[in-house]
Amino acid sequence: MQRLEDWPTRLAEFIEARRERVFSWGDSDCCLFVCDAIQAMSGADPGARWRGLYASEKGARRVLRDNGGVAGIATLVLGAAAPPALAGRGDVVLIDTPNGEALAICLGSQLAAQGQAGIEFMEMRQAKAAWTV
Structure with a gap:
């Protein structure tokens, strides 16, 4: 996937716009948050094939099961995974949460993930x- 020339600005604007957007299955969950970030940076929507397929946790679990989990979705979109030490700003990362694995966006020394009440920032x-974007 090719990033647009002004991707750093687009990523910063995306993060700011989504800062307080609450979690919602099929709209603002971890996978679609990452797909939306990639779309902001590249202009291409890697989540198009999953949009509208689910609107509940049960539906999301079916989509995840059918696509190898969150890591499987990242691999379908971006190719093989790499060690997290190789991640750069704008790349996708896998994290553990109290609810299971989730995808997030690398911001440098921090990452941004969709939380229940908006974006959560972690180390x-x-x-x-x-995965490289």
Whole structure:
């Protein structure tokens, strides 16, 4: 996936716009948050194939099961995973949460993930895997 020339500005604007957007299955969950960030940086929507397929946790679990979980979705969109130490700003990372694995966006030394009440910021050392955008 090719990033647009002004992707750093687009990513910063995306994060700011989504800062207080609450979690919602099929709209503002971890996978679609990351797909929306990629779309902001590249202009291409890697989440198009999953949009509208679910609107509940049960539906999301079906989509995740059918696509190899959150890591499987990242691999379908971006190719093979790499160690998190290789992640750069704008790349996708895998993290553990109290509710299971989730995808997030690397911001440098921090990462941004969709939380229940908006974006949650964590240290990059929490990442378990990474995918280059």
